[in-house]
Amino acid sequence: MANGDYETHEHDVIVIGAGGAGLRAAIEAAAQGVSVGLVCKSLLGKAHTVMAEGGIAAALGNVWPEDNWQVHFRDTMRGGKMLNNWRMAQLHAQEAPERVLELERWGALFDRTKDGRILQRDFGGHRYARLAHVGDRTGLEMIRTLQYHGIHQGIDVYMECKIERLLRDGDRVVGGLGYWRNTGKFVLFKAKAVVLATGGVGKAWKVTSNSWEYTGDGQSLALWAGADLIDMEFVQFHPTGMVWPPSVRGILVTEGVRGDGGTLRNKSGERFMFNYIPEFFKGETADNEAEADRWYEDKKNNRRTPDLLPRDEVARAINAEVKAGRGSPHGGAFLDISTRRPADYIRKRLPSMYHQFKELADVDITKEPMEVGPTCHYIMGGVRVDADTTAATVKGLFAAGEVAGGLHGSNRLGGNSLSDLLVFGRRAGLYAALYAKDFGGQLTVDSGQVESIAHDMLEPFSRSGGENPYAIQADLQETMQDLVGIIRTESELKDALKKLEVLKQRAAKARAEGGRAYNPSWHTALDLSSLLTVAECCTLAALERKESRGGHTRDDHPYTDDTWGKINVVIRQKGSALQLAREALPEMPAELRTLFQERT
Amino acid sequence: MPIVSMEVFRGDGGGGEFKTYDVDFDEGMVVLDVIHRLQATQARDLACRWNCKAGKCGSCSAEINGKPRLMCMTRMNTFAPGESISVAPIRTFPLIRDLVTDVSYNYEKAKQVPPLRLKPPETDGTYRMMQEDIDRIQEFHKCIECFLCQDVCHVIRDHEEKKKNFAGPRFFIKLAGLDMHPLDTRDRSEFVRQQAGVGLCNITKCCTEVCPEHIHITDNGIIPLKERMADGYDPIVWLLRKFRGQRKA
Numbered sequence: 110m111a112n113g114d115y116e117t118h119e120h121d122v123i124v125i126g127a128g129g130a131g132l133r134a135a136i137e138a139a140a141q142g143v144s145v146g147l148v149c150k151s152l153l154g155k156a157h158t159v160m161a162e163g164g165i166a167a168a169l170g171n172v173w174p175e176d177n178w179q180v181h182f183r184d185t186m187r188g189g190k191m192l193n194n195w196r197m198a199q200l201h202a203q204e205a206p207e208r209v210l211e212l213e214r215w216g217a218l219f220d221r222t223k224d225g226r227i228l229q230r231d232f233g234g235h236r237y238a239r240l241a242h243v244g245d246r247t248g249l250e251m252i253r254t255l256q257y258h259g260i261h262q263g264i265d266v267y268m269e270c271k272i273e274r275l276l277r278d279g280d281r282v283v284g285g286l287g288y289w290r291n292t293g294k295f296v297l298f299k300a301k302a303v304v305l306a307t308g309g310v311g312k313a314w315k316v317t318s319n320s321w322e323y324t325g326d327g328q329s330l331a332l333w334a335g336a337d338l339i340d341m342e343f344v345q346f347h348p349t350g351m352v353w354p355p356s357v358r359g360i361l362v363t364e365g366v367r368g369d370g371g372t373l374r375n376k377s378g379e380r381f382m383f384n385y386i387p388e389f390f391k392g393e394t395a396d397n398e399a400e401a402d403r404w405y406e407d408k409k410n411n412r413r414t415p416d417l418l419p420r421d422e423v424a425r426a427i428n429a430e431v432k433a434g435r436g437s438p439h440g441g442a443f444l445d446i447s448t449r450r451p452a453d454y455i456r457k458r459l460p461s462m463y464h465q466f467k468e469l470a471d472v473d474i475t476k477e478p479m480e481v482g483p484t485c486h487y488i489m490g491g492v493r494v495d496a497d498t499t500a501a502t503v504k505g506l507f508a509a510g511e512v513a514g515g516l517h518g519s520n521r522l523g524g525n526s527l528s529d530l531l532v533f534g535r536r537a538g539l540y541a542a543l544y545a546k547d548f549g550g551q552l553t554v555d556s557g558q559v560e561s562i563a564h565d566m567l568e569p570f571s572r573s574g575g576e577n578p579y580a581i582q583a584d585l586q587e588t589m590q591d592l593v594g595i596i597r598t599e600s601e602l603k604d605a606l607k608k609l610e611v612l613k614q615r616a617a618k619a620r621a622e623g624g625r626a627y628n629p630s631w632h633t634a635l636d637l638s639s640l641l642t643v644a645e646c647c648t649l650a651a652l653e654r655k656e657s658r659g660g661h662t663r664d665d666h667p668y669t670d671d672t673w674g675k676i677n678v679v680i681r682q683k684g685s686a687l688q689l690a691r692e693a694l695p696e697m698p699a700e701l702r703t704l705f706q707e708r709t
Numbered sequence: 710m711p712i713v714s715m716e717v718f719r720g721d722g723g724g725g726e727f728k729t730y731d732v733d734f735d736e737g738m739v740v741l742d743v744i745h746r747l748q749a750t751q752a753r754d755l756a757c758r759w760n761c762k763a764g765k766c767g768s769c770s771a772e773i774n775g776k777p778r779l780m781c782m783t784r785m786n787t788f789a790p791g792e793s794i795s796v797a798p799i800r801t802f803p804l805i806r807d808l809v810t811d812v813s814y815n816y817e818k819a820k821q822v823p824p825l826r827l828k829p830p831e832t833d834g835t836y837r838m839m840q841e842d843i844d845r846i847q848e849f850h851k852c853i854e855c856f857l858c859q860d861v862c863h864v865i866r867d868h869e870e871k872k873k874n875f876a877g878p879r880f881f882i883k884l885a886g887l888d889m890h891p892l893d894t895r896d897r898s899e900f901v902r903q904q905a906g907v908g909l910c911n912i913t914k915c916c917t918e919v920c921p922e923h924i925h926i927t928d929n930g931i932i933p934l935k936e937r938m939a940d941g942y943d944p945i946v947w948l949l950r951k952f953r954g955q956r957k958a
Contacts, residue, residue: 152768152812153816155760155767155768160760214827216824218838218890221838221843224837225838243847246765249853268816291809320766321759321760355737356735469782470737577753583749627805630748
């Protein structure tokens with residue numbers, strides 16, 4: 110089949126993914142006057158951003174005037190154990206407030222302070238109450254605002270459309286080939302610039318807060334197109350996912366519960382987080398219950414409760430309590446707000462948590478504690494990008510949001526994801542549009558490339574006697590859960606690599622049943638290649654980094670090592686093989702370094 | 710492990726029928742879990758939409774035993790033991806396959822809603838809004854766009870000819886929210902009357918009943934919208950009502 114036989118769309122910029130980053134990128138690119146296509150796997154407004162609960166971190170200074178971008182920058186870097194790309198962290202902290210105010214101008218209604226400004230809430234690792242929020246459904250407000258603003262900006266939206274591979278002309282990316290979920294028909298996008306905003310990889314684990322969409326699409330598309338990935342060993346296990354009943358295991362419980370006064374306890378009722386305050390955070394963390402409780406009201410004279418240590422610390426602590434036999438009946442910890450705040454306050458501040466526990470677990474969180482445990486939530490690593498422009502290491506390719514690496518270092522602070530989406534989504538849209546405007550010469554797509562991708566995509570239909578793709582996906586999730594989880598060790602990681610090899614061979618035989626129209630067995634079979642690719646990247650990088658830092662804990666290398674603190678693990682594909690490299694972290698300029706010398 | 714007999718609609722635009730599957734389920738499962746188990750074990754190509762599995766995204770709308778619901782928020786233990794359960798696509802919208810329907814009507818209506826027109830900021834360049842002024846709009850912003858209200862709306866369901874000039878409950882609360890927005894300055898009365906067709910709604914509250922977010926669509930959204938249409942823009946009607954004390958929409 111020649112190119113002309115495929116449904117074809119041509120744009121200056123295509124954005125893949127329509128969560129917060131993708132929508133914000135598309136809006137910005139359209140504002141630059143270029144033609145924009147927004148391609149998303151689900152219906153518009155259903156992307157993962159909708160599930161974000163707690164808030165958007167931005168140093169607006171509405172609740173604590175002492176707050177400013179320097180403090181936010183410092184918190185972000187310390188939360189990421191200093192492995193963050195300093196320039197991304199700086200831009201993020203500087204630009205987040207304006208991005209939040211912009212959402213307000215587009216119609217978002219955040220909860221208010223008494224004098225009518227945007228209210229901000231406490232969250233883990235943030236020195237001041239900093240998260241602009243709407244109860245516990247901030248992501249919904251954000252995506253809906255962007256969605257309804259975006260549909261009036263002349264953007265062409267392609268819903269339920271999955272890009273399977275990027276297309277290259279020489280050394281630059283010039284579009285992608287995908288399929289419509291509804292019909293299974295191929296669709297070809299020609300574009301001068303491509304923005305990846307596809308989110309994360311959490312579906313490679315069994316217990317996860319992530320939806321079916323999180324199959325590492327963007328990371329894999331970038332890698333296969335020749336771009337570098339960094340920091341893939343850093344996977345965030347959110348400390349508080351639901352643990353019971355089994356069918357809801359992993360569903361997120363917002364950090365806002367702790368931000369609004371909730372506390373973690375073990376089966377004896379002990380507030381165990383006081384036993385897990387690491388040296389790194391001792392200076393800024395309360396070491397007794399009275400001070401921790403006072404801190405919510407008086408931040409000047411008290412230190413932060415250890416319940417709100419960064420997520421990596423809290424997840425490891427819960428994990429350790431459960432292992433020591435001090436967990437809750439279903440293998441988690443208790444998270445209690447019922448004895449600490451009035452029922453009305455809880456229902457007002459945390460309505461969707463109230464609803465979720467009531468409906469799914471028969472638990473009334475205003476009367477009894479929740480049971481929670483770690484759940485795979487976020488990947489800090491991803492596509493290596495230029496801090497200012499979000500350009501990947503291949504021409505014509507840009508990345509923003511969870512799919513990009515660098516901003517969060519080894520561990521992301523809660524609330525820094527939604528702000529990341531806005532700040533770098535906007536930058537991706539802007540610089541992709543500028544690149545497209547400068548694009549010289551013809552936009553040519555090689556029909557051989559297209560043919561070969563199309564051929565591979567149809568293979569799952571022709572494999573007689575092939576295997577059930579759901580079974581392969583389930584075994585992959587089991588493997589990653591057991592061997593590349595919160596606590597890692599060399600022998601298990603090596604074992605995981607062997608198992609991944611076997612899974613790859615099985616995936617090559619995965620068989621789709623039925624026809625091409627809206628066929629989830631076909632979609633699942635296709636998604637296995639990206640899911641296995643990112644699983645292998647995470648495992649290889651985890652094996653390479655012989656220290657413990659943030660979202661990467663090695664049982665056999667339990668300490669943080671300064672040498673590793675200056676290194677990113679980089680992954681790129683040469684031929685069909687993955688190559689690892691240790692490359693130097695960009696060095697922070699002296700004037701920013703001084704921010705880390707003041708009191709903790 | 711208990712076993713349930715589940716009737717699931719299988720088919721496409723050309724037709725279809727319910728197929729019965731016997732499937733086991735575990736404690737705490739919701740209907741969506743059972744559908745996933747069916748996909749993994751007995752019906753690999755069974756089409757359904759889902760994303761968050763926590764009642765936040767509004768993707769997995771279906772008609773369960775004839776009632777419009779989210780599959781992810783319908784617990785299996787809400788059915789009597791041995792009760793058979795039927796799962797069908799929401800029927801107001803054209804079928805694509807199995808449990809997936811073409812909901813593009815809603816996305817077209819969304820595009821027509823005249824967007825926020827911002828008033829000028831305060832002298833310091835920012836905006837102030839008081840919590841009590843946005844409480845009622847925040848209720849509308851809880852909408853997860855599951856389109857169950859659109860599914861049960863009689864006008865959309867039964868009157869194809871009226872759909873062109875009717876937006877439906879989802880967009881009535883969108884419009885009400887914009888109308889009540891403290892920063893908005895746009896007059897949408899013409900749109901609400903003509904293109905959105907709020908007059909066609911006869912307040913049967915079916916939409917409110919099925920809303921998984923428990924938004925008071927009719928009482929807090931549609932009725933005030935109707936009243937504003939009647940009150941705000943026709944001084945003679947307004948004057949007459951003033952004298953007679955009537956508040957009928």
